[in-house]
Amino acid sequence: MESHPFRLLRNLGRTSEIVTVLLNHGFSDLVDRIGLRTVWYRSRGLFLRKKLEPARHVKMVERVRLTLESLGPTYIKFGQVMSTRPDLVPQEMLVELKKLQENVPPFSSAEAVQRLEEELGRLVSELFASFEKVPLAAGSLGQVHRAVHFDGTPLAVKIRRPGAVRNIERDLALMHEIAVLIDRHIAEARIFDPVGLVNHFARTIRREVNFAREGRTMDEFRRLFRQDATLYVPTVYWDLTTEAVLTMEYIEGYKIDELAERARIAVLPAPSAAEGAVPVSTPVEPACVAANGARIFMKQAFEFGVFHGDPHPGNIRIRPDGTICMLDYGMIGMLDGATREQLIDLLVAISQQNVDSAVKLVLEIGESYREIDRPLLQIDMRDFIANYYGIPLERMNVGRLLSDFVAILSNHGIRCPGSLMLLIRALVTLEGIGRQLDPEFNLATHLQPFVERMVKQRYQPSRIAERLYDESRKMLELAHEMPGYLNDTMKKISQNELRIHLDHRNLDHFILEMERSSNRLVVGMVVSALIMASALILAGKVSSVWISVPIYISSSLLAIWLIFGIFRSGRL
Numbered sequence: 246m247e248s249h250p251f252r253l254l255r256n257l258g259r260t261s262e263i264v265t266v267l268l269n270h271g272f273s274d275l276v277d278r279i280g281l282r283t284v285w286y287r288s289r290g291l292f293l294r295k296k297l298e299p300a301r302h303v304k305m306v307e308r309v310r311l312t313l314e315s316l317g318p319t320y321i322k323f324g325q326v327m328s329t330r331p332d333l334v335p336q337e338m339l340v341e342l343k344k345l346q347e348n349v350p351p352f353s354s355a356e357a358v359q360r361l362e363e364e365l366g367r368l369v370s371e372l373f374a375s376f377e378k379v380p381l382a383a384g385s386l387g388q389v390h391r392a393v394h395f396d397g398t399p400l401a402v403k404i405r406r407p408g409a410v411r412n413i414e415r416d417l418a419l420m421h422e423i424a425v426l427i428d429r430h431i432a433e434a435r436i437f438d439p440v441g442l443v444n445h446f447a448r449t450i451r452r453e454v455n456f457a458r459e460g461r462t463m464d465e466f467r468r469l470f471r472q473d474a475t476l477y478v479p480t481v482y483w484d485l486t487t488e489a490v491l492t493m494e495y496i497e498g499y500k501i502d503e504l505a506e507r508a509r510i511a512v513l514p515a516p517s518a519a520e521g522a523v524p525v526s527t528p529v530e531p532a533c534v535a536a537n538g539a540r541i542f543m544k545q546a547f548e549f550g551v552f553h554g555d556p557h558p559g560n561i562r563i564r565p566d567g568t569i570c571m572l573d574y575g576m577i578g579m580l581d582g583a584t585r586e587q588l589i590d591l592l593v594a595i596s597q598q599n600v601d602s603a604v605k606l607v608l609e610i611g612e613s614y615r616e617i618d619r620p621l622l623q624i625d626m627r628d629f630i631a632n633y634y635g636i637p638l639e640r641m642n643v644g645r646l647l648s649d650f651v652a653i654l655s656n657h658g659i660r661c662p663g664s665l666m667l668l669i670r671a672l673v674t675l676e677g678i679g680r681q682l683d684p685e686f687n688l689a690t691h692l693q694p695f696v697e698r699m700v701k702q703r704y705q706p707s708r709i710a711e712r713l714y715d716e717s718r719k720m721l722e723l724a725h726e727m728p729g730y731l732n733d734t735m736k737k738i739s740q741n742e743l744r745i746h747l748d749h750r751n752l753d754h755f756i757l758e759m760e761r762s763s764n765r766l767v768v769g770m771v772v773s774a775l776i777m778a779s780a781l782i783l784a785g786k787v788s789s790v791w792i793s794v795p796i797y798i799s800s801s802l803l804a805i806w807l808i809f810g811i812f813r814s815g816r817l
Contacts, residue, residue: 259415259416259419260281260419263419264276264281264282266312266315267281269315270308270311270315271308272308275427278430278431279423279426279427280426280430281423306340306341307341309324309342310341310342310344310345313342313345317385318386319385319412319413319416319417319450320416320420321385322385322450322453324342325342326445326450328342328343329666329667330663331648331651331652331666333437333442333660349383349385350383351383351388352383352388352406352407354378354379354380357380357390357404358378360490361402364489364490365485365487365490372485373392373400373402374392374394374395375392376390376391376392377391377392378390385406386405386406386453387403387405387406387456388406389401389402389403389404390402390404398494399495399497400482400495401493401494401495401496402485402490402492403456403491403492403493405454405456405488405489409454413451413454417446417447417450420447421444421447424440424442445663449663452575452576453575453576456487456488456489456490456491457491459574459575460481460483460486460493462574462577463479463574465551466478466545466551466553469545470541473541475540475541475567475569476541476568476569476570476571477568477570478570479494479570480493480494481493482494496564496570496572497562497565498562498564498565498570499563500558501681501682502558502681504563504682505531505682532683532685533567534567534682535678535679535682535686536679536683536686536691537569538561538569538678538679539675539688539691539692541569542556542672543692543695544695546668546671547585547589547695547696547699548695550582550585551577551579551580552577552578552579552580552668553574553576553577553671554576554667555573555576555671556571556671556675556678557674557678561678576667578664578667578668579664580665580668584662586699586703587606587609587610588610588665589699589703590602590606591606591607592696593696593700595630598630598631598634600630603626603630604619604623607622607653607654610662610665611654611659611660611661611662612659612661612662613657613658617657618657621657622653622657625653625656626653629649629653632649642676643688643689644672644673644677644688651666651669672688675688676688
């Protein structure tokens with residue numbers, strides 16, 4: 246695993262700040278084990294801006310949260326992303342990480358106007374009919390201002406925070422370096438794949454900080470749901486949008502909690518254009534909104550393979566015409582065709598109580614980071630299926646089912662793909678929203694039609710022919726490439742160029758200890774020889790005292806040093 250220590254030196258001030266925060270919150274052992282204490286000592290005089298205080302007597306999970314909050318927006322977002330990984334993070338830590346708050350003050354209106362004019366190349370007065378300098382909301386990546394288009398359309402203008410990209414890239418570089426050090430020096434942390442987690446987070450936040458990418462995602466969702474009147478996607482104004490500025494239609498509507506408090510909000514028309522849509526009564530019932538929201542999300546995930554990754558209540562508005570509007574498309578999950586097929590197979594296996602098939606699919610979907618006890622996994626899977634077998638759909642708690650399933654994966658050291666964990670988190674969130682709107686809401690009843698439809702489609706003649714064609718094409722490609730591979734291999738063998746690379750994992754520490762032991766053995770033998778030589782010289786000639794005594798004293802000092810080193814290592 247490649248390390249670039251120069252990153253730590255190039256950003257010495259930020260590195261020192263990170264180490265100081267870790268020490269302040271009681272993680273001195275971590276600092277010492279990964280070797281960052283020296284960096285802190287060297288930079289302390291120049292960069293330490295606050296007095297080092299001992300950690301408070303609080304739980305470890307709380308100290309982790311406080312550490313992330315102290316380190317700033319990038320680390321807060323990292324904690325928020327980790328809160329979506331119950332397969333890696335213990336339940337107690339998940340609860341604590343969900344408390345992370347981005348208490349970021351807005352940047353000045355002058356900076357916002359300057360940033361806007363620099364990005365779009367015109368004065369604000371030339372860009373909008375009106376522009377409110379006081380922001381509606383502010384976050385770690387940017388803030389949102391209201392504006393009005395020259396045609397009278399209300400707009401929401403999202404402006405990226407100055408220096409956000411630079412600060413994120415700096416923190417990502419340091420996070421990667423620290424992850425490499427943790428992986429190298431802390432063996433028990435390797436099961437969590439710290440470098441892989443950082444890389445996954447880097448992809449997530451880089452997508453989120455690119456506002457033009459978010460705009461393209463909104464356009465894609467609008468295209469996919471162009472025939473579905475129950476979902477409304479705000480219009481993006483591309484002449485007023487860059488990577489640092491996103492201008493879109495401002496949506497007026499009810500929040501979820503407002504809708505839940507109202508039994509009846511208005512006399513609204515029923516959206517009948519969408520297939521499978523629940524007819525909206527007159528007046529609208531929150532239960533209808535919950536049902537349509539569940540159907541919309543299932544359609545995203547299981548038909549289109551792209552879904553809104555953060556459907557919390559703050560990102561949902563109900564328009565006066567009864568349609569649902571989803572906001573903030575920065576976090577998007579994607580499921581390829583193979584993953585969707587595996588998910589359907591897993592659901593079918595669970596419904597049919599096929600334990601062997603369910604275990605096989607779990608191992609195919611997930612990635613094990615330790616040796617799997619397959620018989621124990623089968624027992625746990627059998628108990629899991631038995632807990633939910635025979636329960637009617639209308640009584641099944643999907644959120645609890647998914648939580649129990651993830652717990653099994655975590656207990657057996659199976660890591661789920663990030664997109665799948667994002668889907669599970671979104672489904673649990675949706676079920677909570679649905680029951681907030683309708684106490685009788687059940688997500689399973691809305692999931693079932695999509696599962697049945699995908700199973701039926703799988704066995705259609707056209708799908709079977711398509712799969713046969715794909716498999717035949719792969720076999721032909723392999724048959725075409727095989728002679729070339731064999732020819733290259735035989736050529737390397739004949740030229741003595743064939744090399745076999747063996748990855749010796751976790752042997753560095755063993756080799757180091759062997760070197761230390763051998764060195765101590767050699768030193769001990771030399772010390773013994775010197776002591777014996779000095780004794781023989783003293784026994785032979787008195788005149789040689791000036792030679793033997795220094796040798797004896799030096800040998801004794803070496804022996805004391807050797808014994809002290811052995812005792813200090815704790816491996817006597």
